[in-house]
Structures are given as structure tokens and as C-alpha cells.
Amino acid sequence: MKLLRLYFFIALVSASLQADTIFLEGYGDKQPIRKTTAGNIDYFSASDFFHVIGGTCKWLAPENRLEVDLASHRLSFQLANPFFLRDSELRHLIYPPIYYVDDIYLPVDESLRLLEDILGQVLVYDRRQRALVATSSGNSIVRVTVEQKLNGILLEIVLTERLEYDVFVTEGNWINVTIIGGTVDIDQIARRRSLPQVRRIRAFQFENSAQVSIKMRGKVKEYHHNYAAAPHRIQISIEDLEFEPEELEGFADVQPKEYDAIDIIVIDAGHGGRYDGAVGKGGLREKDVVLDISLRLEELLDRDLRFTPVLTRRKDMTVELEQRALIANDARGDLFVSIHVNSSKKRKANGCETFFLAAATNDEARVTELLENSDFQLELPEASSGNKDLDFIVMDLLQTEYVHQSRQLAEIIQGCLQARLNIKSRGINQAGFAVLNRVNMPSVLVECAFISNKVEEKLLGQADFRQAITESIYQGIVHFAELYDREKEINAISR
Numbered sequence: 185m186k187l188l189r190l191y192f193f194i195a196l197v198s199a200s201l202q203a204d205t206i207f208l209e210g211y212g213d214k215q216p217i218r219k220t221t222a223g224n225i226d227y228f229s230a231s232d233f234f235h236v237i238g239g240t241c242k243w244l245a246p247e248n249r250l251e252v253d254l255a256s257h258r259l260s261f262q263l264a265n266p267f268f269l270r271d272s273e274l275r276h277l278i279y280p281p282i283y284y285v286d287d288i289y290l291p292v293d294e295s296l297r298l299l300e301d302i303l304g305q306v307l308v309y310d311r312r313q314r315a316l317v318a319t320s321s322g323n324s325i326v327r328v329t330v331e332q333k334l335n336g337i338l339l340e341i342v343l344t345e346r347l348e349y350d351v352f353v354t355e356g357n358w359i360n361v362t363i364i365g366g367t368v369d370i371d372q373i374a375r376r377r378s379l380p381q382v383r384r385i386r387a388f389q390f391e392n393s394a395q396v397s398i399k400m401r402g403k404v405k406e407y408h409h410n411y412a413a414a415p416h417r418i419q420i421s422i423e424d425l426e427f428e429p430e431e432l433e434g435f436a437d438v439q440p441k442e443y444d445a446i447d448i449i450v451i452d453a454g455h456g457g458r459y460d461g462a463v464g465k466g467g468l469r470e471k472d473v474v475l476d477i478s479l480r481l482e483e484l485l486d487r488d489l490r491f492t493p494v495l496t497r498r499k500d501m502t503v504e505l506e507q508r509a510l511i512a513n514d515a516r517g518d519l520f521v522s523i524h525v526n527s528s529k530k531r532k533a534n535g536c537e538t539f540f541l542a543a544a545t546n547d548e549a550r551v552t553e554l555l556e557n558s559d560f561q562l563e564l565p566e567a568s569s570g571n572k573d574l575d576f577i578v579m580d581l582l583q584t585e586y587v588h589q590s591r592q593l594a595e596i597i598q599g600c601l602q603a604r605l606n607i608k609s610r611g612i613n614q615a616g617f618a619v620l621n622r623v624n625m626p627s628v629l630v631e632c633a634f635i636s637n638k639v640e641e642k643l644l645g646q647a648d649f650r651q652a653i654t655e656s657i658y659q660g661i662v663h664f665a666e667l668y669d670r671e672k673e674i675n676a677i678s679r
């Protein structure tokens with residue numbers, strides 16, 4: 185059974201992989217490393233990578249295991265298993281190693297982070313440039329990139345670690361970024377090909393900080409900055425840059441990004457197979473209720489020509505969280521809606537509630553989070569199944585870029601449920617659900633009602649109540665998609 189599941193997993197992964205190459209910079213010549221992408225996560229060939237950085241690999245076929253000796257450490261990875269051994273210590277990856285063309289592939293960002301101290305060198309993965317940059321000089325400021333976006337220009341300063349910074353604009357269209365505790369290779373940063381938007385880049389090293397100054401070709405009227413992780417970077421977006429006409433050569437070639445409507449909706453029926461989810465006193469099982477609602481939602485979305493529904497399961501079967509995220513990411517879903525019913529030791533607890541992924545801020549949300557994450561915990565060996573660890577794992581890869589949209593989607597769906605259902609509305613809430621953490625799209629988790637509540641268990645057993653829930657969620661998706669389309673239109677006009 186275990187083996188069968190593994191093969192299913194491998195087949196699922198292999199079918200959607202694409203071969204690609206990234207280059208490791210900073211170890212002599214540029215070294216190619218095979219790369220593939222699954223579910224929007226980049227993986228690199230373990231044997232290529234460890235070979236380039238001076239490790240030795242041994243593949244133990246019967247166990248699907250890869251042993252790596254690297255700088256007096258031994259690492260042991262197993263296919264499709266998120267746990268790996270570092271010497272005798274058990275470590276955990278969010279995305280397990282996958283199989284692709286006779287090799288085991290590891291998630292790039294996570295691997296670099298988990299091996300940082302062994303590597304003895306900070307490696308930064310710059311996905312867009314397909315580069316692994318080793319900062320052998322020990323400088324924390326790695327590179328500056330410039331990109332044309334729909335509404336302006338995006339500048340990114342890639343760092344090896346999180347550092348405090350400050351941005352200010354001075355005369356002559358200079359954008360200056362002071363990075364506290366930053367170190368910079370002045371020549372490396374300044375040396376770069378000419379760009380249509382940027383006239384010059386300069387760097388300064390001070391005793392306790394570094395400064396990167398970027399001279400734009402046009403007037404900087406409005407700009408915003410924020411911090412992003414994986415890789416660590418300071419992002420500065422400049423809107424309404426007024427270009428001097430004679431300097432526009434080459435600029436017109438930059439194409440705006442293709443407009444992407446919200447159409448692929450991933451419906452995730454919680455639990456299933458060996459995981460029943462919550463079970464009511466009357467014997468009603470969460471996995472059956474949520475599958476029924478999911479299939480009804482699929483039908484509604486299917487009938488609406490604007491949408492293409494994708495389900496993570498269409499029958500009573502076990503689907504691990506990794507697989508759910510893979511299905512969603514491979515489908516390039518625009519929204520992810522996970523469907524559950526709630527349960528509580530307090531028999532009176534009742535109502536519907538919609539969650540989005542963020543740190544849980546109250547105890548009730550934390551309890552729901554623990555309950556819904558428990559399928560995932562079952563798979564953790566006892567040593568690392570403490571709640572603290574789980575919180576850490578879940579929050580680690582928090583997709584901050586989708587928090588705003590996820591919250592908006594939660595609000596809209598909850599509004600529709602409240603308007604339609606004759607049960608209490610508990611509003612929206614935030615919690616760290618493992619399943620939402622891995623999908624690269626706005627995502628929500630709907631707790632339709634309490635199966636532990638006698639009245640609501642009875643309601644959940646009725647087809648028309650489940651249909652009412654389904655129609656409310658569908659309405660919410662429609663409203664959100666329309667709102668999003670309108671925003672896009674406004675942005676396109678003001679461009």
C-alpha cells in the first residue's frame with residue numbers, strides 16, 4: 185500500500201515536470217545544475233549540486249535513499265519523504281525530495297537554508313535570473329535587479345540575510361537605500377549592463393552600513409518599498425516614472441504582462457480515505473460531507489463558463505497535503521478553496537467561519553488549526569510532532585504576497601454564507617493551516633458548520649443545506665473574480 189502510494193506520487197510529479205538548468209556562480213566557472221519545477225517550486229538535482237560543491241553522493245536503490253557526504257557531515261534523503269537525516273538529527277523539508285530522470289531532486293530554497301552552516305558560504309537563489317549566487321566575499325548585498333512591470337519599475341536588492349534598511353530619494357532622480365549592517369562589493373554592484381530605466385548604480389561601504397544608490401532615467405514621483413523573503417530582498421516599486429523622451433530607446437520593447445483572469449478554481453475537499461476528519465455524535469463524517477459539497481461546487485463552477493474547477497479529490501481517498509498542493513500548483517490555480525466542517529469539545533459551539541492563512545491570533549482559531557492540521561501531524565514521527573514545531577513549519581513559508589487577497593476572498597465568501605444560511609456567522613479568522621501554506625495562490629479554508637453540534641450535524645446531513653452552502657461559496661467566488669477583474673481594468677486604464 186505504501187509502495188503504491190509512492191508510485192502514484194512519483195507518477196503525478198513526473199507527468200508535469202520540465203527540464204531546466206540553473207547556474208551556480210562563485211565556484212570558479214559558472215557550473216550548470218539541472219533544475220525542474222513542480223507546483224511552482226524549483227527543485228535541483230541533488231547529485232549535480234553536491235558534486236559541484238564538493239560532496240560525494242551514494243544512491244541506495246532498494247530504499248530510494250540518497251546519502252551525501254559533505255564537509256564531515258552525512259545527509260540522508262529519501263524520495264517523497266519530507267524528513268531527512270543530518271548526521272543523526274532528524275530534519276524536515278516542507279516539500280519532499282522528488283524523482284526525476286534518474287535522480288533525486290531537492291527543493292532549492294529550502295535546501296540552501298537548511299544546509300547554510302554546512303556549506304560554509306551563503307548561497308542565494310535568484311529564481312528569475314536562474315542563478316545560485318555564492319557570496320564568497322562574505323558580502324550581504326548580493327545584487328541589484330531592475331524589471332519593467334505593468335505599472336512601473338521594480339527594483340530589487342537581493343541580500344543574504346534579513347537586514348534593516350531605509351529608502352530616500354535625492355535630487356537627480358537618485359533612489360538611495362541604506363542597509364544597516366550591510367556589506368557590499370562596490371565594483372560588483374556598480375558593474376552592470378546598461379538598462380533602459382536606470383542610468384547608473386553606485387554603492388558605498390560605511391562602517392556600520394552600506395548604501396546602494398540607483399539613478400533613474402526619469403523623475404521619481406511615487407514609490408513604495410517592502411521587504412520580501414526567499415531570497416531576502418528589498419523591493420522598491422516606482423510608479424509613474426516620467427521618462428525623458430530621448431532616453432526611451434529600447435524601452436518600448438518591454439511588453440506588459442499578459443492579463444490573467446481568475447478562472448481556475450481549486451476545490452479541496454478536506455481529509456478523505458484513512459482520515460475521517462471530525463465525526464459527529466450521530467456518526468456523520470466530515471470527509472463525506474465535504475466531498476459532497478466539493479462535488480456540488482464543481483458542478484456549479486463547471487456550468488459557469490468563466491471557471492474551470494479542479495478538485496484535489498473526487499472520491500473517498502487519502503490525499504496527502506503535499507499532493508493537494510501539487511495538484512493545485514500544477515493546475516496553476518487562481519484560487520484555492522479548502523472545504524471542511526468544524527468540531528469542538530464545546531457541544532454548543534456553532535456557526536460557519538472562513539479562514540485565511542496567517543498566524544493564528546486567538547485560541548479558538550488555534551484549536552481549529554490544530555484539528556485541521558492533525559492529518560499532517562499523524563505523519564510526523566513522535567519526536568517532532570510537538571505543536572510548537574508545527575507552528576514553526578507552517579509559518580515558515582508563509583506566502584505573505586497572498587495574504588491580502590486571501591483575506592478579501594475569505595470576507596466575501598463569509599459574507600455570502602452569512603446572507604444565505606440560517607446559522608450563526610463566526611466571521612473570518614486567520615490561522616496557520618498546513619494545506620494553505622503550500623499553495624501559490626490566494627487561498628481560504630471554509631468551516632461550513634459544526635459537526636459536533638447536534639443541530640448543525642443534522643443540517644449537514646440534509647442535501648438542501650449542503651446545496652445552500654455550496655451556492656454561497658460559489659457566489660463568493662463569482663464576486664471575488666468580478667472584483668478582481670474590475671481592479672485589473674482600472675489598473676490597465678491608469679497605466
Ligand SMILES: [Zn+2]
Nearest residue numbers: 454461524525
Ligand atoms: Zn477538516
